[in-house]
Amino acid sequence: MHQALSAAISIGFFGLAYAMVLYLISVGLSVTLGLMGVVNLAHGAFAMFGGYAVTELMARAGLPFWAALIAGVVLVAAGGAVLERVLYRRLYGGDELDQVLLTIGLVFMSLAAARFGFGTLDQVFHPPPALAGTITIAGRSFPTYRSFLILSGAALVALLWLGLDRTRFGAMLRAAVDNPRMAEAVGIDTGRLFAVSFALGSGLAALGGGLGAEILPISPAYPVQYLVDFLTVVAVGGAGSIRGPFLAALLLGISQTAFLYFWPASGSFFIDALTLGLLMWRPRGLVPAA
Amino acid sequence: MIAADPVAALAARHRWRWPEALPWLAAVAAFFLFPGYLALGAQILASILYGLSIDLVLGYGGIVTLGQAAFFGTGAYTAGLLAAHGMGAPEPGLIAAGLAAAALGALSGLAVLRLSGLAQLMATLMVAAMLQSAADKASAITGGADGLQNMAVGKVLGLFAFGLYGRTAYLYALAVLFLCFLGMRALVHSPFGRSLVGMRENAARMTALGAPVFARRLIAYTIAAGMAGISGALYAQSTGFVAPDSLGFDRSGNILVMLLLGGIGRLYGAFIGVPLFMVAQDRLSDLDPAYWYFWIGLGLVLMVRFARGGILGLAARIRRE
Amino acid sequence: MTPALETIGLTRAFGAVTVADGIDFRLAPGARHALIGPNGAGKTSFVNLVTGALAPSAGRVLLDGADVTRLAPAARARRGIVRSFQITSLFRNLTVLENVTLAVTERHGAGGGMIRPAGKRRALIEEAWAGLEQLGLADEAARPVRTLAYGRQRLVELAVALALRPRVLLLDEPAAGVPAEEAGRIVAAVEGLPAELAVLIIEHDLELVFRLARRITVLVAGRVLMEGSPAEVAEDPRVREVYLGGRRA
Ligand SMILES: Nc1ncnc2c1ncn2[C@@H]1O[C@H](COP(=O)(O)OP(=O)(O)O)[C@@H](O)[C@H]1O
Ligand SMILES: [Mg+2]
Numbered sequence: 001m002h003q004a005l006s007a008a009i010s011i012g013f014f015g016l017a018y019a020m021v022l023y024l025i026s027v028g029l030s031v032t033l034g035l036m037g038v039v040n041l042a043h044g045a046f047a048m049f050g051g052y053a054v055t056e057l058m059a060r061a062g063l064p065f066w067a068a069l070i071a072g073v074v075l076v077a078a079g080g081a082v083l084e085r086v087l088y089r090r091l092y093g094g095d096e097l098d099q100v101l102l103t104i105g106l107v108f109m110s111l112a113a114a115r116f117g118f119g120t121l122d123q124v125f126h127p128p129p130a131l132a133g134t135i136t137i138a139g140r141s142f143p144t145y146r147s148f149l150i151l152s153g154a155a156l157v158a159l160l161w162l163g164l165d166r167t168r169f170g171a172m173l174r175a176a177v178d179n180p181r182m183a184e185a186v187g188i189d190t191g192r193l194f195a196v197s198f199a200l201g202s203g204l205a206a207l208g209g210g211l212g213a214e215i216l217p218i219s220p221a222y223p224v225q226y227l228v229d230f231l232t233v234v235a236v237g238g239a240g241s242i243r244g245p246f247l248a249a250l251l252l253g254i255s256q257t258a259f260l261y262f263w264p265a266s267g268s269f270f271i272d273a274l275t276l277g278l279l280m281w282r283p284r285g286l287v288p289a290a
Numbered sequence: 291m292i293a294a295d296p297v298a299a300l301a302a303r304h305r306w307r308w309p310e311a312l313p314w315l316a317a318v319a320a321f322f323l324f325p326g327y328l329a330l331g332a333q334i335l336a337s338i339l340y341g342l343s344i345d346l347v348l349g350y351g352g353i354v355t356l357g358q359a360a361f362f363g364t365g366a367y368t369a370g371l372l373a374a375h376g377m378g379a380p381e382p383g384l385i386a387a388g389l390a391a392a393a394l395g396a397l398s399g400l401a402v403l404r405l406s407g408l409a410q411l412m413a414t415l416m417v418a419a420m421l422q423s424a425a426d427k428a429s430a431i432t433g434g435a436d437g438l439q440n441m442a443v444g445k446v447l448g449l450f451a452f453g454l455y456g457r458t459a460y461l462y463a464l465a466v467l468f469l470c471f472l473g474m475r476a477l478v479h480s481p482f483g484r485s486l487v488g489m490r491e492n493a494a495r496m497t498a499l500g501a502p503v504f505a506r507r508l509i510a511y512t513i514a515a516g517m518a519g520i521s522g523a524l525y526a527q528s529t530g531f532v533a534p535d536s537l538g539f540d541r542s543g544n545i546l547v548m549l550l551l552g553g554i555g556r557l558y559g560a561f562i563g564v565p566l567f568m569v570a571q572d573r574l575s576d577l578d579p580a581y582w583y584f585w586i587g588l589g590l591v592l593m594v595r596f597a598r599g600g601i602l603g604l605a606a607r608i609r610r611e
Numbered sequence: 612m613t614p615a616l617e618t619i620g621l622t623r624a625f626g627a628v629t630v631a632d633g634i635d636f637r638l639a640p641g642a643r644h645a646l647i648g649p650n651g652a653g654k655t656s657f658v659n660l661v662t663g664a665l666a667p668s669a670g671r672v673l674l675d676g677a678d679v680t681r682l683a684p685a686a687r688a689r690r691g692i693v694r695s696f697q698i699t700s701l702f703r704n705l706t707v708l709e710n711v712t713l714a715v716t717e718r719h720g721a722g723g724g725m726i727r728p729a730g731k732r733r734a735l736i737e738e739a740w741a742g743l744e745q746l747g748l749a750d751e752a753a754r755p756v757r758t759l760a761y762g763r764q765r766l767v768e769l770a771v772a773l774a775l776r777p778r779v780l781l782l783d784e785p786a787a788g789v790p791a792e793e794a795g796r797i798v799a800a801v802e803g804l805p806a807e808l809a810v811l812i813i814e815h816d817l818e819l820v821f822r823l824a825r826r827i828t829v830l831v832a833g834r835v836l837m838e839g840s841p842a843e844v845a846e847d848p849r850v851r852e853v854y855l856g857g858r859r860a
Pocket of ligand 2: 656697
């Protein structure tokens, strides 16, 4: 009994931390898919470069964790904005296969670039001293950094949702996902809206990549290695939805942790089966957008 | 009246045209010109068959798949396991591989084809991922992550052994590819093939015409799975080795890129995209082993910007102008 | 006499909007029947319910007295329930001739053939060609549909429907927004249809309706407001109010 409880707490804790990272990275993917109709297979690259920015700025430039994180987010968001202007913009509402081809092309380029810049090994990630070690809650010890991930993830999610609920930008975004033509008709500048959303989505991915560098180690293979996880979160949650992917991230984060805890060898098989079942059950996602 | 009679033109569409001989002439010429590269050549030929299977599913059927490796790998393991258990005759192995993969295609198609868009794409991916996990786990049968080691592949037609230089493998793959291609070509020119194109263009309209859309897609999906399975078996038999990565995401994704590079839904896209990609991979990774992905990536991005529809699409546009 | 098509209590809602509210409707063999009503009345939804593209929450659809409510859309089409789409629905990248050939091929039940080339079934292509000539589309036969002007595309839409040799033909605003020349062709084609074929035509242009239809059903907010001869409908004050008044405003 005690053991079962202990296992449940561990799974809940580690699953939650993982879910936060998954969600932060995937929410931008959901928006690009729902709003712009673009299957951005290169989305993981934004997260990867966020991770590289954080680890490298800390290791080489000696920046503190926070500064490195913010710098990484800003850099990647700016890069996302540029790519949106130059490349993604042409894909909106266009041929799915063109999207696949172009974004796979970007994946290839990004993994070669990462390899050129940073080598093939996993990046070493040290949490800042204040977040290193463990903390003890109710007689159990938890890694401090993961606890921080859960709390900061929850805060960010709350901030994001509140922001989208309360701001004009959020209202426009929701209107445009619901009905793009109507949004255009009532005078929403969808071009700008798309650009800002894309930059925001890339920035969030970078944030997730940077914060989560301990859970999803940063290496050149990152954009391919975790792409399926990010896509799963979006497909199961509901493309275009903001909250659906959170539900999916929780579900997948916790069940993945649980399966790997109990059946380390065959866990991934059951996760994939679970995903397939969820897709069959709810083809438009747990929380369909519009 | 316009110059050409449209009825006659449509009625003559399935006829052979002389450029269609070129890939085969090139393949035979390559056998004599590059005797040192026949092992690579055999893999290219097998991959062209794999590319054809994607063309049938995606180019003609309009079914977006990132999981075709499920069938490739199933074929590879079927042929591999047979060869590892004393049934190494290549031809029956090939047929068994095709049937096993087709059976899996029919079964998974029942689920996958009920979905569309992202959900469909993910479902194809999940099917392949599940098989890969299973192959990884069932190491008693498959050799696990180390791969299936002890294959003993017999002689082609009982006469020609698979040798070190890949001569047998090359000609064997070429013959199998040619036969499968004849079937595929007949299929896409048949009323069934035309109706697949109709469904790709507008499934609701096809339904309103009375066509059983789901059933026909399932048939196409099954046939394509069988082709992918045969291609996987060719790989397994000519390399004497199968590993779980034959079911992997890379195996599904790269072939898609190769086909799109050549041109999709045009029957000959795989004959252009696959050799180009694989030869470039071979050469570029010799010159610049780490970064060849950068150049192929750049090529893809530029292609979407300037040459939509792949190389054959570009060629068609140039000819029209 | 058994109606060619009958619906009994056909009902369906989208959220709070009831698009079909217990529709009882009969289409006699050989009918030339118009379905009119304001925008959003549920006319297209009715066609969707009859063809099976939309599932009803209640009610039945009978074809020649046989219940087809549980048949899949494709099966209903094979039994002769044929429609044209209000929003042109064609194979845009295929040629005009191919569009119609696909329809002819399905009607002959040959669409599943996997061995013999489609081109060798020349009779099917000739039949499609004849259909095109009839509608004056022969000159454009070899052009991809997407390159045709809107009015010509509407003609192709009709050609595809006719190629299926329907038993019951449902035309959803076939001539709306179409230039006079093509509209004339469409009207002539409908007038020239075989006498025994049952035709339901949805149309906003009342002049056209009175010319083509011998009976008219008026649909408002998913309900049948009235049914009668053109004269009866024209004189009905309710119709004037809801429909004519609404359109003039
Ligand atoms: N798929 C749908 N989902 C939600 N509402 C729909 C759908 N299709 C039609 N409607 C609504 O049903 C009503 C009837 O539409 P429709 O049948 O197209 O009318 P009509 O053809 O008479 O103009 C309209 O209010 C329309 O907005
Ligand atoms: Mg309508």
